[in-house]
Amino acid sequence: MSTTNILSLDTVLTQQPGNIASDMDGEKVMLNVKNGKYYNLGEVGGEIWTAIATPAPVRSVVAAIMQLFEVPAELAERDVLSFLQHLLDEDLAAIADQP
Numbered sequence: 001m002s003t004t005n006i007l008s009l010d011t012v013l014t015q016q017p018g019n020i021a022s023d024m025d026g027e028k029v030m031l032n033v034k035n036g037k038y039y040n041l042g043e044v045g046g047e048i049w050t051a052i053a054t055p056a057p058v059r060s061v062v063a064a065i066m067q068l069f070e071v072p073a074e075l076a077e078r079d080v081l082s083f084l085q086h087l088l089d090e091d092l093a094a095i096a097d098q099p
Helices: 042-051 058-069 071-087
Strands: 013-014 019-024 027-032 038-039 091-094
Touching: 013 071, 019 042, 027 042, 027 071, 038 042, 042 058, 042 071, 058 071, 071 091
Parallel strands: none
Antiparallel strands: 013 091, 019 027, 027 038
């Protein structure tokens, strides 16, 4: 299922339930129970996945990736937004309800 979402640094995302994630040789791998697909999130993707275990704004995910991997803000922002959009497109993440 493909969705068209426009993410910003203020968008709050969270994991969708129904995924089993595990660490394997420093990388995060995941099984989506609903669709039966396996995903290799890699090291950086695994950190992003962990960062949205509870609802989190994209801004804080970018900041965490910048700090953990010592990358420039522009690169972290571009790559995190792209990865999060992929998670949304695969129905692995969702935009959290705002209070």
